[in-house]
Amino acid sequence: MNNNDVIENLLTGERLTVIESAGNGSDDFIYEYACLPRTPTAPEHLHPIAEESFEVVQGVMTCRINGIERTFTAGEKAIIPPGTPHTGWNSGTGELILRAKISPGMNFEQYYRTIFYLSKQNKTNEHGVPGLLHLAAISFNMKNQTFYPKYIFLQKLYINLAGPVGNWLGYKADYK
Template sequence: MHQRGDTLVDTRTGDRLTLLQTGADTGGALLHVAWVWPKKGTPPFKHQHTVLQETFAPIAGRMGVHVGGETRLLAPGERVTVPPGVWHYFWNAGDGELRFEQEVRPAGRHQELFELIFRLSSTGRLTPRAVLTDPALLAHAWALNEGYFAGLPRALQRLVFGTLARLTRRRAARGW
C-alpha cells in the first residue's frame, strides 16, 4: 500500500492521484486524495456506496457531477457531498485539466481500489472506456468499491461479483 504523499500515475491516461491522508493516517476515518485529470475522459460508472460518503471539491477546471438525479457543474471553491446510498458519477466538464480533491468517509477500501485501477490501467488491462477486461478483477474492484453499479439488480451483483470476488481472493492467495 502506498503512503501519504505518494502519487500514483496512470501511464495510459496521464491521470494522477496524490494521497493527502490515508486510512492508516486517520484510523480508518478518512481517505483524502488530490486528483489531476489532464483531459476529458470516460466518467466512472454510475454507482452508489452502501456506507461511504464522498465529497468532491474542484481546485482548477470544471467538474461535472451527477448526484441523486441532479446534474451540476462545479467551479473551484465549490464542493458537493454524496451521502451513502445515493447514485452518482462525475467527470471533467472543461476543455483542459481538472484538479480536484476527494474525501471518502470512512476510508473503507477505496485506497486499494484506486491503486488497483491505476495498476491495471497502466498495464493495459482496462479498455479505453475504463472497463476491466478480466471478470475476476472486475469482481475484485466491485468488492473494494463497497457499493453497487447502476443498471444491474443488487441481488445479481452480490451473486455474480461476490462469488467471483471470493474466487479472486483465493486465486490471489495462491499467487494468481
C-alpha cells in the same frame, strides 16, 4: 500507504495524490484528483456506507448526483451522502483538479492503486476497467464498497460467487 504518494493511470491520464490514507490515524481517505478533458468517466455508482465530498480546486466538473446534473467550478463543493448514485466528468477545456474525501475511507485507496496498476500492465479496457472476473475478485476483497445503482442484489451475488473463483485463478485485489 504513504501520504503524498502520487499514483497515475497512464491509460486514462488520471493522477491521484494521497493526502491522508485511511488507517493512518484517520478513517478518512483524502486525496487530490486530476484529469484532462475527455478522460473516461466512471460509470454511475454508489457507496452504500461511505460519504464522498469534493471541492473543485481548478477547472470545471459536471456531476450527476441522484439524477440531477450540476456544474462545479473552482471553490465550489459537493457532499454525496451514502447510497446516492453519482458520476462526474471534466467538462472544461483544461485540467480538472479536485480535493476529495471519502469517509469512511475503507479500501478506496487500495482500489485506485490496483486499477491504476492494472492499466499500466495493459490489463484493463480503454476506460481503465479490468475484465469482469478480475473486477469480481477485486470487489470481493473490498466488501460492499461500491455498486452500480441497479440490481445491487445481483451484483452482490455475482461478486460472492465469481470473486473467490477469480482469486483462485490468481486475480489479485491488491497490487503495491
